[in-house]
Amino acid sequence: MTQPRKRTVILISGRGSNMTALIEAADDSAFPAEIVGVISDKAEAGGLQLAAAKGIATRVVSRGDFPDKAAHDAAIDAAIAEFDAEIVCLAGYMRLLTTGLVEKWQGRMINIHPALLPSLKGLDTHRRALETGLRIHGCTVHFVTTAMDEGPIIAQSAVPVLVADDEQALSARVLKAEHALYPMALRLVAEGKARMEGGRTVFEDFEAPGHNGLITSPGPSNDPVDLEALARFTP
Ligand code: GAR
Numbered sequence: 001m002t003q004p005r006k007r008t009v010i011l012i013s014g015r016g017s018n019m020t021a022l023i024e025a026a027d028d029s030a031f032p033a034e035i036v037g038v039i040s041d042k043a044e045a046g047g048l049q050l051a052a053a054k055g056i057a058t059r060v061v062s063r064g065d066f067p068d069k070a071a072h073d074a075a076i077d078a079a080i081a082e083f084d085a086e087i088v089c090l091a092g093y094m095r096l097l098t099t100g101l102v103e104k105w106q107g108r109m110i111n112i113h114p115a116l117l118p119s120l121k122g123l124d125t126h127r128r129a130l131e132t133g134l135r136i137h138g139c140t141v142h143f144v145t146t147a148m149d150e151g152p153i154i155a156q157s158a159v160p161v162l163v164a165d166d167e168q169a170l171s172a173r174v175l176k177a178e179h180a181l182y183p184m185a186l187r188l189v190a191e192g193k194a195r196m197e198g199g200r201t202v203f204e205d206f207e208a209p210g211h212n213g214l215i216t217s218p219g220p221s222n223d224p225v226d227l228e229a230l231a232r233f234t235p
Contacts, residue, residue, distance in 0.1 A: 011041075012047040016038075033187070041060075045060075076097070111144050116139070139177050143201065157180065159174055
């Protein structure tokens with residue numbers, strides 16, 4: 001018997017390109033998660049219009065409408081509850097959530113970060129990758145825990161840093177990898193094939209071809225990383 005699709009809410013603060021990748025993946029009725037709502041902490045977030053255009057319910061829970069972070073997060077929590085969500089995806093949600101909310105959703109809340117964690121936590125990851133001279137950069141989907149950008153890793157995608165890269169070129173290459181990685185990671189969580197246990201990600205029933213916890217841009221692969229192909233790859 002097929003399992004019911006997991007009701008999933010996406011939290012955004014901005015343009016919503018990862019949100020769009022998740023919504024489009026879930027357009028397929030065979031995808032194990034269904035996007036039931038999008039919540040933004042900013043009324044001007046471009047992603048709100050994109051979500052509405054795709055027929056997804058949206059809510060704005062503006063920071064400025066609440067006296068403090070605890071009250072704001074209580075309203076976010078209530079909005080998530082209204083959607084009767086089972087999974088929460090942070091997709092460019094640019095505010096740390098309070099401990100209580102994170103703990104309530106532990107193991108059921110995931111985030112995408114534009115770097116290969118545990119390197120380059122925080123902001124401006126592409127600029128810092130270039131400044132550090134990294135030759136390999138990428139993105140990570142992880143379970144959310146109370147420490148910023150530190151939860152157990154579900155999947156990562158590596159992309160090359162090319163000699164001619166500037167911040168814009170590098171961020172575009174990573175973003176393309178994000179759009180492939182996030183739906184794959186959500187699928188694993190929604191199917192129960194990636195679970196958070198004892199502070200780690202435990203993988204189960206792992207027979208899907210072409211995936212080994214890591215994909216390399218531009219697509220899923222179990223093959224060794226083909227650096228020449230990666231070097232030819234442009235977003
Ligand atoms: C994405 O690159 C995402 O990884 C990053 O914000 C961007 C949002 O873009 N998230 C973080 O930096 C969180 N630490 P999007 O709104 O187009 O998906």
